[in-house]
Amino acid sequence: MEYRQALLKPQRPNPFRMGPKPNAESDAHPADQHVGRQIATVRLQSDVSQAQLARSIGISFQQLQKYENAKNRVSASMLYEIATSLGVPVSRFFEGLPGNDVTGGETCPLPVDERIDFIASAEGRRLIEGLMQLHPRVRNRVSGLIAALGEEMASLE
Template sequence: MAHPVDVHVGKRIRHRRWLTGMTQQQLAEQVGIKFQQIQKYETGANRVSASRLWDIADSLTVPVSFFFEGLDGASEAGSDKTSVPADLMGDKEALDLVRSYYAIPENQRRRLFELARVLSDVA
C-alpha cells in the first residue's frame, strides 16, 4: 500500500503537469526518465527521491515545497468561510477552468474576475 505522502506528492505532480499542459512523456524527457516512471510517481506507486523531486520541480517551474502543500489542509479547510474543496487542484474541471481563464485576454479577464466576485458576494 502506498504511503499517503507519496500519493499526495504524486497528485501534486500530476496537477501541476496538467496545469502547465505538459504530457507525461514531455515531463519524463525533461527529467531524463521513462514516462512510465512518471505514471508511477503520479499514482504514488513509487516514491520520488529528493533529487528527482528537485528535477521535477525545476521542470514544472515550482519550488519543491509546492508538492507538500495541503498535507495539513484537512484541519484548516473547516475554518475557511467558503465552500472550496480542500484539494482544489485535484479537480480536473477546476484546472480546465483556470487554463481557460488565463487564455482570455487580460482586459476581458479582469472584467470576468470582477463579475465573478460580484456574483459570489450576492450568493
Template sequence: MAHPVDVHVGKRIRQRRWLVGMTQQKLAESVGIKFQQIQKYETGANRVSASRLWDIAEALDVDVSFFFEGLNTEHGNEGAGTEGAPHDLPQDLIGDKEAMDLVRSYYAIPENQRRRLFELARVLSDVA
C-alpha cells in the first residue's frame, strides 16, 4: 500500500505537470527516465528520491517545497492554511478536474484581463 506522503507528492507532480501543459513523456525525458516511472510517481506507487524530486522540480519550474504544500491539512493536522477557507471546497481540489480546468484556463488569459476576471469572481462570490 502506498504511503500517504508519496501519494500526496505524486498528486502535486501530476497537478503541476498538467498545469504547465507537459506530458508524462516530456517530463520523463527532462529528468532522464521512462514515462512509466512518472506514472508510478504520480500514483504514489513508487517513492520519489530526493535527487529525482529536485530534478522534477527544476523541470516543472517550482521549488521542491511545492510538492509538500497542503500535506498537513490533507492528513488531519488543522491549522496550516485552513483559517478563513471556505468549507464547501472539494476535499481533493487537486483531483477535481473541473477546478484544474478552470485554473489552467485562468492562467491562459492575459494578466490585465485575468485581474479583472478575478475581481468579478470575488464580487460574485460575495453576493452568493
C-alpha cells in the first residue's frame, strides 16, 4: 500500500534533469555564426578545402564543418590555429561584426553579403565544384545561361 501511495505522490522536478536538446542553428549566438561564416569565407578565398584546413590544424573535416556552421563554438586556441594556418590575423574573423568597428586608420572590413554567404554554404560549394569540373568554354556558356535566367526572373517580378 505504501508503495502505491509513493507512486501516486507528486514528484518534485529534478533541477539537474536535462531539457530538450536545443536547436543548434537557431540557438547559436550571432557572433558564433559570424565567425563560422568568416572562417568559411577566408578558407574559400585562400582556395583551401575543408579537408586540407582540418588536416593542417589536427581536427576532422566534420568538426571544421561544425565550426563553419556554428554547430560548435570555436575556442580561442583553435581560432588562433585556423588563422595561422590560413595566414590571416585572428581579428579577420571578427571583421564586419556589429559593434566591432575598425578605427585608427586600419583598413575597412570587407562587407559580408548574401553572395559570400551563398558561396560559403554547402549548396554554393557544390555548385562551384561542379562548375570547376566543366571545360572553360562550357563553363562560360553555363554562366551566360544562368545570367539570362536571372534577367528573365527579374523581368517577371
